[in-house]
Amino acid sequence: xxxxxxxxxxxxxxxxxxxxxxxxxxxxxxxxxxxxxxxxxxxxxxxxxxxxxxxxxxxxxxxxxxxxxxxxxxxxxxxxxxxxxxxxxxxxxxxxxxxxxxxxxxxxxxxxxxxxxxxxxxxxxxxxxxxxxxxxxxxxxxxxxxxxxxxxxxxxxxxxxxxxxxxxxxxxxxxxxxxxxxxxxxxxxxxxxxxxxxxxxxxxxxxxxxxxxxxxxxxxxxxxxxxxxxxxxxxxxxxxxxxxxxxxxxxxxxxxxxxxxxxxxxxxxxxxxxxxxxxxxxxxxxxxxxxxxxxxxxxxxxxxxxxxxxxxxxxxxxxxxxxxxxxxxxxxxxxxxxxxxxxxxxxxxxxxxxxxxxxxxxxxxxxxxxxxxxxxxxxxxxxxxxxxxxxxxxxxxxxxxxxxxxxxxxxxxxxxx
Numbered sequence: 001x002x003x004x005x006x007x008x009x010x011x012x013x014x015x016x017x018x019x020x021x022x023x024x025x026x027x028x029x030x031x032x033x034x035x036x037x038x039x040x041x042x043x044x045x046x047x048x049x050x051x052x053x054x055x056x057x058x059x060x061x062x063x064x065x066x067x068x069x070x071x072x073x074x075x076x077x078x079x080x081x082x083x084x085x086x087x088x089x090x091x092x093x094x095x096x097x098x099x100x101x102x103x104x105x106x107x108x109x110x111x112x113x114x115x116x117x118x119x120x121x122x123x124x125x126x127x128x129x130x131x132x133x134x135x136x137x138x139x140x141x142x143x144x145x146x147x148x149x150x151x152x153x154x155x156x157x158x159x160x161x162x163x164x165x166x167x168x169x170x171x172x173x174x175x176x177x178x179x180x181x182x183x184x185x186x187x188x189x190x191x192x193x194x195x196x197x198x199x200x201x202x203x204x205x206x207x208x209x210x211x212x213x214x215x216x217x218x219x220x221x222x223x224x225x226x227x228x229x230x231x232x233x234x235x236x237x238x239x240x241x242x243x244x245x246x247x248x249x250x251x252x253x254x255x256x257x258x259x260x261x262x263x264x265x266x267x268x269x270x271x272x273x274x275x276x277x278x279x280x281x282x283x284x285x286x287x288x289x290x291x292x293x294x295x296x297x298x299x300x301x302x303x304x305x306x307x308x309x310x311x312x313x314x315x316x317x318x319x320x321x322x323x324x325x326x327x328x329x330x331x332x333x334x335x336x337x338x339x340x341x342x343x344x345x346x347x348x349x350x351x352x353x354x355x356x357x358x359x360x361x362x363x364x365x366x367x368x369x370x371x372x373x374x375x376x377x378x379x380x381x382x383x384x385x386x387x388x389x390x391x392x393x394x395x396x397x398x399x400x401x402x403x404x405x406x407x408x409x410x411x412x413x414x415x416x417x
Contacts, residue, residue, distance in 0.1 A: 006365045007354035010372035013329075014350050017375055020333035021343060022057070024050040050333065056344050063348040067355055083208065090207040094197065094214065098190060101218055108228045109180060132231045138168060139181070166263040167235050174230075181230035189227035192238045192399065193217055199245040200403055203282075203363050204410030213406035220398045221338035222391060232392035236265035241399060244278055251283070251291045255298055267377070267393065272299060274366075274373040281366040321383055328379025328389065335391045342401050346371075349404050356408060367407055370400040 019026055026046045085093070113132075174184035196217055197210035204210075217223055226232045239261035246254035258275070261268040272295075279291050336343045350371065353364040374397050378389045 003354060003357040003362070003365060006357070006368050007350075010350050010368040011347075011354070013372040013375045014347050016326075016329040017332040018056070018347055020330035021050055022053040023047055024330075024333055052333075052337075052340060052343060055340070059344050060348055063345070064351055067348065067352045084206045085208060087207065090211065093211055094194075097211070097214060097218070098193065101193075102190070105186070105224075105228060109182060109186075113182060113229060113231065135168075135171075135231055139172060139175070164236075164264055164266070166239075166260050167233060167265065170235060171230055171233070182228050185230050185233035185235070186228045188234045188238045189223070192234050192241065195238065195242050195245055196399055196402060196406075199241060199248070200406035202245065202248045203403075203407055206410060209406035209409040212409060213402040216341075216402035216405050217398055219341060220395075222336065222394050223398050226392045226395060229392070232390070233264075234395060236261050236268050237396045237399060239264055240268050240271060240396075244275070247275075247279055247291060248282060251287055254291065255294050258295075258298070267381075270377050270381075271370075271373070274369050277369050278366040281369075282363055324382040325379045328382050329375070331378060331389045332375065332394075335389075335394055339398070342398060345405075346401065349401065349408070352408055353404055356410075361407075361410060363410075364404075364407055367400065367404045371397065371404060374400060 023046060170184050170188075171181045175181050178184070193214050196213050199210075200213045201207055201210040227234065239257050243254045243257035243261060246257055258268070276292070276295060279288060279295065283291060332343070350368060353368050357364040357368075378393070381387050382389055
C-alpha cells in the first residue's frame with residue numbers, strides 16, 4: 001500500500017512537470033494574467049509541440065514497455081544486477097573518472113566566474129547577478145573586519161541569524177588559503193560526487209551502481225555549470241546528501257551535517273519532511289527511534305527560534321500568489337533543456353523505481369519522495385515567498401535522479417535468478 005501511495009504522489013508531480021516538455025506553452029497560457037483580458041488574442045498555440053516532445057514520447061514508451069516486460073518476468077535480467085567489481089577496481093575507476101573531470105575543469109579558474117545575464121540569455125560580466133553583488137559585499141566586510149560570518153551573525157541587526165554562514169566561512173577560508181573563493185567550492189562538488197557514490201553503494205550493497213550515479217551527475221550541464229561557482233556553490237546539497245548517508249552509516253553525525261546544510265542554504269529546511277520519510281523507510285528498531293527523536297528535537301528547536309525571532313532568523317519576503325503554483329512545474333522543461341537525459345528519463349525512472357519497490361526493494365520509495373519532493377518545492381516557494389526559481393537549485397534533482405538510476409541496478413532477493 002505504501003509503494004502505491006508513494007508512486008501516486010510521485011508520478012502525479014512528474015507528469016505535471018512533463019506537460020511542459022510536450023506542450024511548452026500550455027501551462028503559461030492557462031495561468032497568464034493576460035489571458036483573462038478581453039482584448040487578449042493568443043499568439044502562441046498552447047498545444048504546439050516542444051522540441052523534445054517526440055523523443056520524449058517515443059523513448060518513454062519504449063523504456064516503460066521494457067520495464068513492464070521485466071516486471072512480468074518475460075525475460076531474465078538477473079545477470080545485470082548480479083555483476084559487480086571489487087573495491088580495489090572501484091577505487092581505480094573512480095580515481096580515473098575524477099582525474100579526467102578535474103583536468104577538464106581546472107581551466108575554469110583562469111577566468112573570472114561568469115555571471116549569467118538572464119535578460120539577454122548570454123554570459124556577461126557587465127550585468128552581474130544580484131546574488132553575486134550581495135555575496136561580494138558580505139565577504140568584503142568579513143575580510144575587512146577580520147571576522148568570520150558566524151561571528152558577525154551575532155549582530156542580529158546586521159545579518160539574519162538563519163543565513164548562509166557556513167557557506168561564507170568556507171568561501172572566506174578558500175580565499176585566505178588559495179587566493180580564490182571558488183577552490184573549496186570546487187572541492188565540495190568533488191565531494192558531492194564521492195558522497196553520491198557511497199550512498200548508492202550503501203543502499204544497493206554494490207559498487208557499479210555508485211559509479212553509474214557519478215557518471216549521471218557528471219554528464220549534467222547544470223552540474224558542470226555551477227561546480228566551480230562561489231556564488232551558487234554546492235555546499236548545501238553536499239551536506240544534505242551527506243546527512244542522508246550518515247543516517248544509514250553513522251546516525252550520530254547526521255544532525256550535524258543537516259545543520260551545516262541549513263546554514264549553507266535555508267532551502268535545506270524544506271527537505272526536512274523528506275528526510276523524516278527517508279528515516280522511516282531506511283531504518284529500523286532503536287536506530288529509527290534515536291534518529292527520529294534527534295530530528296524532532298531539532299525541528300521543535302528550530303520552530304521555537306523562528307517563532308521567537310522571526311525577523312532575526314531569516315527574511316524570505318512573505319506573499320501569496322496562487323497563480324504561480326502551476327508555473328512552478330513548467331520550469332523543468334526549459335531549465336533542463338541542456339540536460340535531455342534527465343528530462344526525458346525522469347518519468348520512466350520514477351515508474352521503474354515503483355516497480356522495484358513492488359518486488360521488495362522498499363528503499364526506492366524514499367528515492368521517489370526525494371525526486372518528486374524537490375519538484376514540488378519550487379512551486380510552493382514561488383507561491384508563498386518572493387523567491388524566484390534559479391537553475392542552480394536543480395543540482396539537487398540531478399543528484400537524486402542519479403541516485404535513483406543507480407538504485408535501479410541493485411540486486412534484491414525478489415529479482416529473478
